[in-house]
Amino acid sequence: MSRPIQIVILGASGDLTSRKLVPALLRNFAEGSFPHPVQVVGVSRTDKTSEAWRTELSEWVAPSLRDAWEQLAPSLHWLRADAATPEGITTLRRALGELIEGVPEGCRERSGRLFYLALAPALFGPVVAALAAAGLLTCEPGDGDGWRRVVIEKPFGTDLPSATALNRALLTHLREDQIFRIDHYLGKETVQNILTLRFQNAIFEPLWNRKHIESVEISVCETVAMEGRRGAYYDTAGALRDMVQNHLLQILALTAMEPPGSLHADAIRNEKVKVLQSLRPLTPQRVGHDVVRGQYDGYGSAFGVAPGSTTETFVGIRALVDNWRWSGVPFLLRTGKAMRSRFTEVVLRFRTPPIDLLNGPTPENVCPLRPNDLRLQIQPNEGLKLGFLVKQPGPGLVMRHAELGFDYHQLVGEGATPDAYQRLLLDALQGQATLFIRGDEVEAAWGFVDGIREGWAQADPPLHGYAAGSDGPEAAGELFRGCEGTWSRGP
Template identity: 40%
Template sequence: MVSRVIPVDDFDLVIFGATGDLAHRKILPGLFRRFVAGQIPETSQIIGAARTQQDDAQFRDAVAAAIVEHAGVKKNDPRLVQFLKLLGYVAIDATGQGGWKELAGRMRADAIHAFYFSVAPSLFGDLAERLASHGMAHGDSRIVVEKPFGRDLASARALNQTLAQHFDEDQVYRIDHYLGKETVQNLMAVRFANILFEPLWNAQYVDHVQITVAETVGVVGRGSYYDKSGAIRDMVQNHMMQLLCLIAMEPPYHFDPDAVRDEKLKVIRALEPVEPADIVRGQYEGDDGAGSYLDDVGDPDSRTESYIAMKVRISNWRWQGTPFYLRTGKRLRARTSEIAITFKEPPHSIFDDTGAPKANELVIRLQPNEGMNLKVMIKEPGPGGMRLVQVPLDMSFADALGAEGQDMPDAYERLIMDVIRGNQTLFMRGDEVEAAWAWTDPIIDSWEDSKRRPEPYDAGSSGPEEALRLMHRDNRRWREIRA
């Protein structure tokens, strides 16, 4: 199988915060890989912008070092040498006037203009205002904004209103890198390009859905940020909400940005309020090799959760009565992200007790070893009667697609190319962000009012014992967390 690489049009991309970690670790290495793949025209410009005073040559040296480290190439690789010719740098004062005239002077009238805000959300408004005042917020320009997009409904609305003063909604790309993952996009392909699953994709046949995003790392090094956010703001309100929407949404009339996002918005608006008894919050404790959450954030009184598990219900015809179980946490047993759709057992078994059929299960692995696994019942080989055994029909992208499955584009690569194309399908719309916060805010408010501490759990475990009981009381079990 040969993948098609479709070049994008000539563009000028400005990366605000170009000296930061995200730019060096993800954005610039991703752009290099797209350049090597032949997707970026050699006439394009990539302009770094930040407070640091440096010239083009110094910026190129720093980017070269980052690409060598994160993209696995040698410093003298001719492809890297060629890519660095696209780069330039302007020292910018985000809240003042320094550097803006020079930046405007570098932008070409005949190229697509894109501006990546890889900075703190507090600077979004200042950047948007200065782009507009210096004539760079015209109709064909677009801006990319990173999460967190607000920390509650009020701040999200304020950010939306600020950006709307200078850019139309179809110019604003709210990026969630989870939506750029190959397997996440395959959720839509599996559902809507195959008649096999869609007739069964409802409460009549699905017993429950589990969405798990587990990490082995703690918050050391970013504790000051994380302690103000917690698992619900850092993961549930955005990444996991997007996965939930893609699983639960109705078929859009077309694979079109607003058609897809309209259906996702309907799911969020159909979410029932979550009862306190259906939520478990946790904080990891330390072990011999590392500190506890409280150690990592430097606050012995912190009530911020590093783990959350919850039972969510959707009030619509398709999903009424089918629970969705979400869990995510730091310092867990393994790094894994997956969605498991457990179907109901057959209504009647014609086999004896030793061969009772088990429920079918479709597991979509997002990371690591991206792929899908469908568990079905078959007869156990050999004589001795009809004995049933559950076996997996396992498909990993690496095996099924060969070299292409092993070298899939990073999520940021795909999403940035979509920005240049002007395709907003995999980006969040303003009303979608606000609806997600409207559902999340009451949950957070109830925690703050109760002042309850999160449940402790051992680093390297599956999470708090209370999370196990959340499932056990429904006569269900969490899937094992394993890589």
């Protein structure tokens, strides 16, 4: 037996552990992705046995993974402890030591440990401080055996001051290379493929700029509303904090970034930070013109929502990136709950040819046809589509829209695309930080979002209602100016 890796899930009684984390670990285990044996320790104040926890988790195991589960299950252990207290951390330290003592001599020392904080955000700082005080986070830079890493779920702060304070608190006890701020959208194949599509294909990169692209749309639309008890959390966050600050701005940064000098994590993250820092701040005057907020009809009656709540369930933004590549190109961001369909995509709309040879000059007040766009589909189907015009067979020059497409399911088969958490957990275990968010990225994103929130507080723009199951408030369509087009309706 070789040296084991210990994975500690703090707050393991939540749905995240049973629905995402353990299934992702199991799939990696089944595929032989772990270089060493693993010991998984779930920590929570809930009183149960390891056997009871394994029984609960087994209900989430797919039939095709049953054999792998039987092998992995004995390595899953439950520990009742309060990670926010010194006593709980002492109990954890002792349990981790006892598990190591259970492996053969010579494999016990310098085992890597990954601490996954599936906790309330308010506990991130205190728990890291307690782990550090107990000596559980101490390791040397570049230590390939006895490494210590901490994965932190969103939300990472609620505004720029709180995010800055949390970064400072974490960096008191950890180095930046030990902190893995997770955004599961970055684990999706199409998001990762943006870099390959742009920088490994000569047919795309020369066109990826203001000379050829007229606008960029990023949409994250959801059909879910406030089912269950989600309303209590969502009413304190809203679409701007819950989705724009992390998911949408991360996709924007990857779409707009300059070519990195290498594929090293910091080389890529350096370019992403430059994009976020180049976002033009939205003043209170511009917020009313370039941001639309909405709330679906019936939101106020959801469980946990405060009476008369003005929390937005939809937000549309017309953003500008003030740099050489993108000057003047609008980035149109949209996200909403209770929408008509569920999809996430990036649409790059190319400029029109200078002259329409078939129809001659475009009459005044008539928008010329925009035949070309590139759609990066992130969910539910992962792939891309390139739109263009072709001549319809037969007499005359009758043009029709056509598409060239690529679907990941066609490449690897249905269900073969790895879950985002599967990729991200494996990267965290291997110390690969490319798909995780650096502290200055978080702060740059919050700086942009806080400008919008300040504008709402000062100008108090209207909160547009929209019907559940619709495409959102009609006012959002006004974020497209002139002949720029309209919002995508998805796949």
